[in-house]
Amino acid sequence: MPTIDHRGPEFRKLALDVFAKLKPVFGAEHVIVYPSSGTGAWEAAIVNCLEPGDRVLMFETGHFATLWQTMAKRLGIEVDFVPGDWRRGVDPALVEQKLREDTDHAIKAVMVVHNETSTGVTSRIPLVRKAIDAAGHPALLLVDTISSLASVPYEHDEWGVDVTVSGSQKGLMLPPGLGFNAISNKALKIAEQGGMRRSYWDWHEMLAANAKGFTHYTPATNLLYGLREALDMLQEEGMDNVFKRHARHGEATRRAVRAWGLEILCEVPEEYSPVLTAAIMPEGHDADELRAIILDRFDMSLGAGLTKLAGKVFRIGHLGSFNDLSLMGTLAGVEMGLGIAGIPHNKGGVDAAMRYLEETAG
Amino acid sequence: MPTIDHRGPEFRKLALDVFAKLKPVFGAEHVIVYPSSGTGAWEAAIVNCLEPGDRVLMFETGHFATLWQTMAKRLGIEVDFVPGDWRRGVDPALVEQKLREDTDHAIKAVMVVHNETSTGVTSRIPLVRKAIDAAGHPALLLVDTISSLASVPYEHDEWGVDVTVSGSQKGLMLPPGLGFNAISNKALKIAEQGGMRRSYWDWHEMLAANAKGFTHYTPATNLLYGLREALDMLQEEGMDNVFKRHARHGEATRRAVRAWGLEILCEVPEEYSPVLTAAIMPEGHDADELRAIILDRFDMSLGAGLTKLAGKVFRIGHLGSFNDLSLMGTLAGVEMGLGIAGIPHNKGGVDAAMRYLEETAG
Amino acid sequence: MPTIDHRGPEFRKLALDVFAKLKPVFGAEHVIVYPSSGTGAWEAAIVNCLEPGDRVLMFETGHFATLWQTMAKRLGIEVDFVPGDWRRGVDPALVEQKLREDTDHAIKAVMVVHNETSTGVTSRIPLVRKAIDAAGHPALLLVDTISSLASVPYEHDEWGVDVTVSGSQKGLMLPPGLGFNAISNKALKIAEQGGMRRSYWDWHEMLAANAKGFTHYTPATNLLYGLREALDMLQEEGMDNVFKRHARHGEATRRAVRAWGLEILCEVPEEYSPVLTAAIMPEGHDADELRAIILDRFDMSLGAGLTKLAGKVFRIGHLGSFNDLSLMGTLAGVEMGLGIAGIPHNKGGVDAAMRYLEETAG
Amino acid sequence: MPTIDHRGPEFRKLALDVFAKLKPVFGAEHVIVYPSSGTGAWEAAIVNCLEPGDRVLMFETGHFATLWQTMAKRLGIEVDFVPGDWRRGVDPALVEQKLREDTDHAIKAVMVVHNETSTGVTSRIPLVRKAIDAAGHPALLLVDTISSLASVPYEHDEWGVDVTVSGSQKGLMLPPGLGFNAISNKALKIAEQGGMRRSYWDWHEMLAANAKGFTHYTPATNLLYGLREALDMLQEEGMDNVFKRHARHGEATRRAVRAWGLEILCEVPEEYSPVLTAAIMPEGHDADELRAIILDRFDMSLGAGLTKLAGKVFRIGHLGSFNDLSLMGTLAGVEMGLGIAGIPHNKGGVDAAMRYLEETAG
Known part of the structure; x- marks a missing residue:
């Protein structure tokens, strides 16, 4: 497959098609595609809606939660990392308790790995959401679905997730090379006024370009072709x-x-x-x-x-x-x-x- | 893979390489490659060393033996087709008996399917050869290895087979489209003076051209590339x-x-x-x-x-x-x-x- | 592309589709596909409607006419081979004259190469047909279109051709490995009662099988896929x-x-x-x-x-x-x-x- | 090509091979590969060795220099952007003059696009280096070679470049999806103590992992295979x-x-x-x-x-x-x-x- 001109009409058609077909897979209105690994999509989630010094709540559910915590710290985030034995998911009751204790709303986000590839444990995102709501806490909910997307039921908008992080190499059956962010309106609004200094990962430029079928830098065109095919296959199987x-x-x-x-x-x-x-x-x-x-x-x-x-x-x-x-x-x-x-x-x-x-x- | 010029040096190199690597797979000195199905390779075996009116001995070991018998008849051969129940291979004792009875050597060939795909039965070629020799009979031994070559031990020269018929689509793991004949010196000599009128299937023109790395008509070049790769894979596994x-x-x-x-x-x-x-x-x-x-x-x-x-x-x-x-x-x-x-x-x-x-x- | 089962429904669909799409390319009702080179398709044309000892009229228009003549001779045909200087096509006037002289209709066929790859000369088939008709002669018209099909205008039925010979590797832009015969009703009828002893090349078994979407031996499935794609591309360009x-x-x-x-x-x-x-x-x-x-x-x-x-x-x-x-x-x-x-x-x-x-x- | 395990020995071999073969292409000792676009590689260069508020010197040589300037500003860099008419490269004399004027060494880097795809103009990097040296100024030299690498002579180490930015989709003849940074020891040292908060783009983690044949997040494996092949082709042509x-x-x-x-x-x-x-x-x-x-x-x-x-x-x-x-x-x-x-x-x-x-x- 020859690489096509990413400023031409053929690319535009491909891109709009892919963006449309991604929405039902995430159950989300806004989905962004990065030329990056899934780790890059994590960084995108953090830099768009958190600032150095912000506090977040995370749970040691396994290896990937630990890695995400390391990244957050390196970006200046203060992580309240609840230790765990790698044999269970995030405990919703503990989420509620921690957030209730945070009476001045210093915690800006709860960050959860949906499916821990290192352990075979899946955290129950709807219960985590319910816990946040029960605590009456405004924290954002950020979820890593790198190893679960398109394999395990997931509904970004319906479940009230604020940022869903994912990648191309698992349930979408593609080589690695694409990172995804699905984004709630609440997260988009926070990103508008806040977040860290950023350029490559910035959501608003991406969304503006994507809406017209473009990207504001050279995309991984060949993976986008593969992505369209993978999305068609998923749709066909149901x-x-x-x-x-x-x-x-x-x-x-x-x-x-x-x-x-x-x-x-x-x-x-x-x-x-x-x-x-x-x-x-x-x-x-x-x-x-x-x-x-x-x-x-x-x-x-x-x-x-x-x-x-x-x-x-x-x-x-x-x-x-x-x-x-x-x-x-x-x-x-x-x-x-x-x-x-x-x-x-x-x-x-x-x-x-x-x-x-x-x-x-x- | 672009189609290469079959009159050029690159093709010559490919062809000589393929011909050399085919020999150990058949255990034969002379191997010919036809652009044809395996059925074409059957026809080649018959028209090169038999003549209309010739008698041959065949055994109903299954579906493919039956098809081969039909082809032989259509080409004017008189077939002594020994009925069978499709649950056993060729009976060497019966071969010997039939040939002993043929005192004036009217039978020109014994034609056997090595592995019957329709039944899961393999005939024991060395025992058939021994039976022919025990009867002191000059009949040629023609063997179909379409579904056994490169999967079941086979030695054309050592076992005294005169013509081995095969194809590309089973043990060589290629698409259909190539037919093979491995040929003994005895069969070659008979073909020199006898056989039916023929052109496309004629052994001698093919062997003469092949020896120089050419073919006397347009070969299925892309299958030859695949064949080289398949032969290399077999050699690597052993x-x-x-x-x-x-x-x-x-x-x-x-x-x-x-x-x-x-x-x-x-x-x-x-x-x-x-x-x-x-x-x-x-x-x-x-x-x-x-x-x-x-x-x-x-x-x-x-x-x-x-x-x-x-x-x-x-x-x-x-x-x-x-x-x-x-x-x-x-x-x-x-x-x-x-x-x-x-x-x-x-x-x-x-x-x-x-x-x-x-x-x-x- | 994995090789599909040539006895299954998927193959049947492919085969019927390919056979239907081939018809307009030849302008013919009956088209047969052989796993063979173009040379094999020549042999098929000869063995189905000519017999050893038959006379045919051919013209030395170049290298490929000469090769076809050699093949015909080897199959026992007597060839009246009109010499030429390789700088012009078949002379219709000469066809008419030769056929008029053949008052007892000993000539069974006129065999012409449509486009001589060796010279860049195209013979005018409609004029050759007219010449045969003008002479009131029943000879069949056999035409080799190996290097012209799907590149130069051609109409098998409309032009009154009896057998059109072709291959996959030129205008159809495929690797070599498929041979074609388009056949008139007149040629079909002659083949029913005549022709040489044959099996692999026999038209009637092929047509009967093809009509049901099957072939009576293993076809070159992967080339058939390519053929379908090539035919679709031709149709799209027009x-x-x-x-x-x-x-x-x-x-x-x-x-x-x-x-x-x-x-x-x-x-x-x-x-x-x-x-x-x-x-x-x-x-x-x-x-x-x-x-x-x-x-x-x-x-x-x-x-x-x-x-x-x-x-x-x-x-x-x-x-x-x-x-x-x-x-x-x-x-x-x-x-x-x-x-x-x-x-x-x-x-x-x-x-x-x-x-x-x-x-x-x- | 199936996606291989990026934690396994096969990937390790591939990665070490690719890293080794990249060095002569850049003429550099340290080269990093990102799963990203070329724009991502720009961001990597900036965040590793510059800090918000730092001043840099850039020249309006065309469209891509302008884009790079925009990115730098968004990341908090103060850009001294010398206007230009898009018909000439960076003027070395002007570089020297600007740096001489910067007596307190507020300018931390000179950022140049080697080949401007928008104009067909190539800036002469060795002269720019000479100008910096002539001014006795410690500014880093950052060069974008996205459209010139492996097409136009380039020597990162020999020419005294500090960071070379590049991508996979031009001279390396691959699809987009890989970003590169070649890095001088001076830039590495600055990055050790300085630069912006960063994780994905951080050089030191990458170099440490790469040295062992690993990457600290999922790499675009299939592009790495293509990269190895492209590097071999370049080496073969010379x-x-x-x-x-x-x-x-x-x-x-x-x-x-x-x-x-x-x-x-x-x-x-x-x-x-x-x-x-x-x-x-x-x-x-x-x-x-x-x-x-x-x-x-x-x-x-x-x-x-x-x-x-x-x-x-x-x-x-x-x-x-x-x-x-x-x-x-x-x-x-x-x-x-x-x-x-x-x-x-x-x-x-x-x-x-x-x-x-x-x-x-x-």
Whole structure:
């Protein structure tokens, strides 16, 4: 595909089409596309509506929440980072309590990772919103959906999210290279008068240009073509069907993990991630050795435990264009790997998953 | 990939490279590439070394043997077509007996399908050769390897085959469009003075041109590029490893079929095909209904029973670039399909296959 | 693009679509697609409606007519091959005279190459047909359009052609690998009772299968996909526009050749080929040296003089997806090459072509 | 190409390879790759070594210098923006004078666009460096090479540049999506203690991660593959040959423009851009009408005059993988367009360019 002129009419048509098709995926009226990684989209969210010295409330739900916290600090934000054990999502009751205590409204934003790829735990955004409202607190709600968008149900406007951060490389099945911000009117208004000094990430210039089908700097045109195709594919399958497919594969995977006698990292059933499941290794066994064996024998790469979970868990992904049979192949690879690696486990995980998929096959 | 000039030096280099790399795959000194289907390669074998009115000996091992017989008749050959039940390969004892009875050597060729895709049965070519020799008969041995080449061990020269017929679309993992003939010196000599009137399929012009890196008509250049790449991939994996991989997947598949309580169509263990397995449906159940359910629920297309096996068997392929996990996915699809379709069967097929793959992984 | 099952419904849809879209390109009711080179399509034409010992009338218009004659002879046909100087097409008056002399109708066919790639001369098929009719002779008219189809106006049915032979690699802009026969009802009837022993090339089995969207052997599926796309592109541009484009480029090229003071090989203006122009080198200068210089300096490969024209002419192609500016680049390459090679010539060829293209730009 | 795991060994190998091959292209020891547009790379340069309130010296050489100035202001920088007529590069004498006047060294950086795509003028970076040194001034030298890198000779370290800004979409022949910073040790040291609050664009984290073959956020992996290929292609052709090719095409283009009797926008021969040439329209004629005609008739898109040159110039690009014949096609399109549009001009531009290319063909 030759690179097209990003000032010409063909690009304009492509851009307007893509912007329109992105809205239902986020459930949002305003969506911005950056040539950047998802991390860049985080930075965009922060610099547009927060200022150095602002306080924000965050929760240690896993590796990516920790990274976001580091970025916020580097940009001069004071982060109230509630520690966590990486086995559960954001606690709405704690959100409400923290905000009630903040009687002078020093906290400007609550920042949450929707789906923690490092743990397989999903935070319940509508409950977080309800908690903020119950506290009668004006804080903005910023949500990272990098690993959940287009895989897990999400409604930016309806759920009252102020900034949704996302990227191209997970549920949209594209290479990395595009970052997204969906933005509420409240956040837009705050950004108009506030935020940090900024140029590349500035929302208002982008929205003004996008409305006309342009961008105020050279866009990653080839990824935009891919994005249009991905959005068409999602629309064709139907977003609800996509969500059901992932949820069903999540349940099948958890049945396999339980049948093997392994523990699921996520402790709250309502927070099980539909896009990946992390399983805890039996005491005294190294997850990385298991992963190496499975890679070597079956050419399959499982997700590693990150930082404080290193060696302690392995992660089974079930996102993207997965189908029932590729999931069965994946689980078979894990079950055979457990056997070869000599990890204590029960057989029958593949069988359990297969029974469930058979019963629920549509 | 732009189409290159087939009279230029770049094509010459490609062609010589491809011709050289084809030899070890056939185990043959002389290999010809036609722009044609595999059926064209059959016709080439016949018109180069047989004449109208010649008698040949063939065996009804399945659908493709039957098609080859039809073609031979249309080209004026008298075919002694030994009937069969599609559950076993060519019987070497019968070959010897038939040839011994042909005391005046009216039979000019024995024509065998190496691997019957319609049945999952492989005929043992070395034993057929031995039978011809034991009978002291000068008949040529013509072998169709369209579905076995580069998947099942094969040695044209060493096994004393006179013409090996093949195509691009199975073990070479290419689109259809190339036909092959590997040729013995004996067959070449017969073709020099005999065979039918021919031009397109004529061996000698082809060999003369090929030796210089040319072809005497426009070749399917883009397929030749693909062929070079496929040959390089086979060489990198190692032919022996390719053969072992298919044989291992065949055994795993048969273990699954047996665990389900279904009968394997092939009755002779020494003749099990390493590239596909046909399973017989229980009396009163239609294989095509099962196949339709599996296609609908799991987006997987199993091979149908052809002509006289229609509705009675389904075929599980394990050729091409298959790995352990895609085989597990395939078998899971069958097992779940059997359940959904209400076919009487035992669970445990996937498990049995998985145990075998686990034990032999490495 | 993965290879699809050629017995499934998706292939059926593709095949029926392709067969329907081919008809207007040939201007024919019956068109057959072979997995073969164009040479294979020649053989198909011969074996379906001629028998060994049949006489045919052919004309030495160039290299490809000569090759076709060789093939016919090898298939047992007696060829009345009228010699020629490669500078003009088939002479209709001579056709009429030869056929009038053949009072007992021993001549079964007149075989003509529509566009001779080796010379840049196009034979006028409607005049040849008229000559046959004027002689009141029942001979079939067989035409090779391998290098003219979809580039030069052609009407199989309307012009009374009996068999049109073609291939995928020129005007259809595909890789080589597909051969075509368009067939009149008269030829079909003759083939029913006559022709040579045949299987692969047999028209009736093909037509019967094609009518249902199948082929009676494995087709070159990937080329069929490409063919559908090529046919859609032709339809979108409009066949008449395609023809005009080539004709206009032909005229521009000839103006350049004349301005350089070189002679055009084709001596009959009504027979100028719209797809290529052959220019004669000045006495004492070698065309292959010029071609080598142009390849080396400008990375452009001109067509060589074939057999009896070797070293004496170079050929400038203007077919496929050429536009005005790529033609100007081509002619500039030739003009600069003539200068560098020290070939006596006048400057101004590029200019002359440019004036013409400017005047006629639409 | 499937997206690879950016935490795995395969990515590590790719990244280290790319980083190593980028160094000679910039002539720099430290090069950073961002998932961003070129504009993002500008922002990176500013936020790493300048602070709000800092003064910088810039020159209005064209559209992109103006944009860079706007960005700097938005980030809080005070810009001393020397007005210009868009027909010449940065005046080294003026640089020296301005810096000499800045006796208290308030100016922290001189920011220059190497090649102005909007004008076809190249600023002479070594002379700018000399001017800074002559003034004995410590200002950093920041250079935008977005449209010149890998097309025009450039030596970051040798020329004493402090930050070189670039992007993937011009001389590297890739889609947009990667931004680059090459960095001097002096700039690195300043960034260590200074610069603005930043996270995404921070040099030190990037360099630390890159040194190990990682990036501290998800990289645009697929563009990195393309980048490696582009760097290999440049290396194979040889950077000097690439530079010569562009310079030669620039000279040929200017000869055509002069032969047409049009004025070249760039007034300083030493500053002619080797990658594009802007030609001034005769008074009373609209460049955009000419461009529309050329696009319509010849499907060729010329560059428009931007902002203050709108309608007054058209731009002929000669960068990327252009060869002699595509340049001839381009110039022919312009010459024919001038005729069709009725713009007063002399014929002979194509001829003049052709003579030059012929004489200098190697």
